[in-house]
Amino acid sequence: MMMNRNEPCWCGSGLKYKKCHLSFDERLITLRDKGYIVPTRDLIKTKEQIQGIRESAKINNGLLDLISVSIKEGMTTQEIDDIAYNYTVSNGGIPATLNYDGFPKSICTSINNVVCHGIPSKDVILKSGDIINVDATTILNGYYSDASRMFMIGDVTDEAKKLVEVTKECLEKGLQAVKPWGFLGDVGAAIQEYAEGNGYSVVRDFGGHGVGLDIHEEPYVAHYGKRGTDMILVPGMVFTIEPMINAGSYELFIDPSDGWTALTKDGSLSAQWEHTILVTDDGIEIIAK
Numbered sequence: 001m002m003m004n005r006n007e008p009c010w011c012g013s014g015l016k017y018k019k020c021h022l023s024f025d026e027r028l029i030t031l032r033d034k035g036y037i038v039p040t041r042d043l044i045k046t047k048e049q050i051q052g053i054r055e056s057a058k059i060n061n062g063l064l065d066l067i068s069v070s071i072k073e074g075m076t077t078q079e080i081d082d083i084a085y086n087y088t089v090s091n092g093g094i095p096a097t098l099n100y101d102g103f104p105k106s107i108c109t110s111i112n113n114v115v116c117h118g119i120p121s122k123d124v125i126l127k128s129g130d131i132i133n134v135d136a137t138t139i140l141n142g143y144y145s146d147a148s149r150m151f152m153i154g155d156v157t158d159e160a161k162k163l164v165e166v167t168k169e170c171l172e173k174g175l176q177a178v179k180p181w182g183f184l185g186d187v188g189a190a191i192q193e194y195a196e197g198n199g200y201s202v203v204r205d206f207g208g209h210g211v212g213l214d215i216h217e218e219p220y221v222a223h224y225g226k227r228g229t230d231m232i233l234v235p236g237m238v239f240t241i242e243p244m245i246n247a248g249s250y251e252l253f254i255d256p257s258d259g260w261t262a263l264t265k266d267g268s269l270s271a272q273w274e275h276t277i278l279v280t281d282d283g284i285e286i287i288a289k
Contacts, residue, residue: 002029011236012046027181028234037231043219044236045212050278052143053212053238057276057288059093060138060145064289067136073128073154077109080134081120088138096137096144096215103260108135108148115203115244115252115262115270128154131164133272137215146211146240147288148274159247160269166198167245167271174223174241178233178277178284184219185229191243192224203244203270205252206262211276212238235281242274 002025003010009020032038045053066087067080085106088095095106103119110118110133111126118133126132135148150164170191177190188207195202208221219231223243246252248268255261264270276288 002026010041011044012048024234028232031232039219039231039234039237043210043217044234045238045278046236049143049212050236050238052141053145053276053278054287056093056138056140056143057145057147059088059091059140060136060147060288062091063087063136063138064134064147064149067134068149068151071126071132071134071151071153073126075126076122077111077118077120077124077126077132078122080109081105081107084136088136092140094139096139096146097135100215106136108133110135110261110270110272112269113264113267115246115264116206116272117260117262119258119260126153129156129160130154131156131160131269131271135272135274137211142213144211144213144215145288146215146242146274146276148242148272149289150271150273162198163200163245163247163269163271166195166200167243168273170195170202170223170243170245171241171273171275174243175275175277175284175286178241178279180233180235180279180281180283182233183228184221184231184233185225186227187241188222188225188230189227191241195243195245201246201248201250203246203250203252206244208240208242208274210237210239233279235279237279238276238287240274240276242272244270244272246270 005018130153137146173190177186210217251265278285
């Protein structure tokens with residue numbers, strides 16, 4: 001991990017190692033030697049890479065903003081997918097999910113009891129009372145950004161509205177738990193405590209993930225867990241926080257007819273919000289939202 005003190009730093013800053021990441025690496029080595037899980041160097045993004053992720057996120061954020069003002073009762077989820085494809089491509093990006101491991105569409109549209117990975121379709125029409133998560137991931141010049149938002153269609157029940165609101169608050173609790181040189185486990189613990197305190201459950205089969213140079217990178221970000229555990233978070237790490245919160249049990253199943261759509265096992269409602277964040281020297285920067 002260590003370099004010659006006078007060599008150019010591995011991060012590409014152009015500074016000598018001793019003036020840049022030497023003390024950073026020494027701190028990581030000390031923590032590793034004490035038995036803590038520390039990130040490998042490939043999980044720490046350079047300034048150039050971070051800027052590339054930010055540029056990708058401009059498209060991803062713009063897309064979700066456009067969907068926010070376009071989504072409505074009577075629209076098919078295929079129409080939302082068409083908006084996503086056209087906007088992303090016209091702005092020079094690539095929809096990352098399109099043909100990813102065989103996924104056939106440009107976004108995920110997950111309605112009511114669908115936890116995640118819902119596939120847009122011309123046969124699925126939004127109706128009053130639906131809650132829907134739209135999950136978008138964009139590639140620009142090889143850099144990835146990822147975010148999702150919930151939308152409430154027409155008149156939703158108080159039960160559904162509360163779930164959407166508490167899920168967003170769970171995301172905020174997770175964001176607040178991210179501290180440079182803190183623990184990744186603090187994020188999951190904060191989300192789990194808040195969700196369960198409101199009578200909900202946290203999905204365990206899916207979580208957040210590193211992102212930026214690929215659609216899914218390390219670390220895996222569990223949305224449940226114990227404080228003071230898991231990987232040490234350090235400046236330069238980029239990952240998603242995307243809690244999936246169920247009104248009933250956290251158990252789910254994958255629709256065998258398409259191999260993608262995840263649904264709550266008990267048929268209860270599910271909601272999700274997602275941001276891509278950067279760990280900074282004094283906190284976080286929300287890149288995609």
